[in-house]
Amino acid sequence: MLAFLSAHGNVPFSIALVIVIMLGTFELIAMIAGLSIFSALDNSLSVDIDTDVDMDAETSITGMTGLLGWLCLDRLPLLIWLVLILSSFAIAGYVINFTSLQISAGLLPQLITVPIAFIITLISSHFLGNAVANILPKNETSAISVDSLVGCVATITQGRAVKGMPTEAVARDEFQQKHYVLVEPERLGIEFVRGTEVVLLARKGKVWTATQI
Numbered sequence: 001m002l003a004f005l006s007a008h009g010n011v012p013f014s015i016a017l018v019i020v021i022m023l024g025t026f027e028l029i030a031m032i033a034g035l036s037i038f039s040a041l042d043n044s045l046s047v048d049i050d051t052d053v054d055m056d057a058e059t060s061i062t063g064m065t066g067l068l069g070w071l072c073l074d075r076l077p078l079l080i081w082l083v084l085i086l087s088s089f090a091i092a093g094y095v096i097n098f099t100s101l102q103i104s105a106g107l108l109p110q111l112i113t114v115p116i117a118f119i120i121t122l123i124s125s126h127f128l129g130n131a132v133a134n135i136l137p138k139n140e141t142s143a144i145s146v147d148s149l150v151g152c153v154a155t156i157t158q159g160r161a162v163k164g165m166p167t168e169a170v171a172r173d174e175f176q177q178k179h180y181v182l183v184e185p186e187r188l189g190i191e192f193v194r195g196t197e198v199v200l201l202a203r204k205g206k207v208w209t210a211t212q213i
Helices: 008-032 037-044 064-070 078-104 110-135
Strands: 153-156 167-172 178-185 197-204 207-212
Touching: 008 078, 008 110, 078 110, 153 178, 178 197
Parallel strands: 178 207
Antiparallel strands: 153 167, 153 197, 167 178, 197 207
């Protein structure tokens, strides 16, 4: 078993497994000390994504907003999501190589196993992430309505936005949680480029109108 885990073809998956074990060990030690590394880091790196998405809507979500929402990063604490990703990647890789070992008495090259394991990991993040999110207790203390972002400052993260052509921006609420939203200028003739700071004014459907600071 040790020879299998340490085989060259399993190195990426063994590294992922070691990281998961280290995170679990650190969390256990921290809990004994009355702390929680997972909670502390998750609060400092929290990401809340506005993914109330209707894919048939006139405006579709672009960039990382739709991707991170599909991967359930908006529904799970960040480090729990990270453990899920790393564990899925390691398990997928081991299963692929174990199957290959049984069939051909050899391991597949990493150029084959890593991409396949990565794709399985993305699918796992979506389906297992939803399952885990339904089990975890909900934290209502920092849950806010998306509409309460009115007046918050957001930063354009990609592309450019003009009236009728929104782009992605990230805003922080009063709890310092991040929200990825779509924004467009309130008037024609105005353009927001990447890095521009704007104030969210009103939301119509999935799109916020904003004005530059």
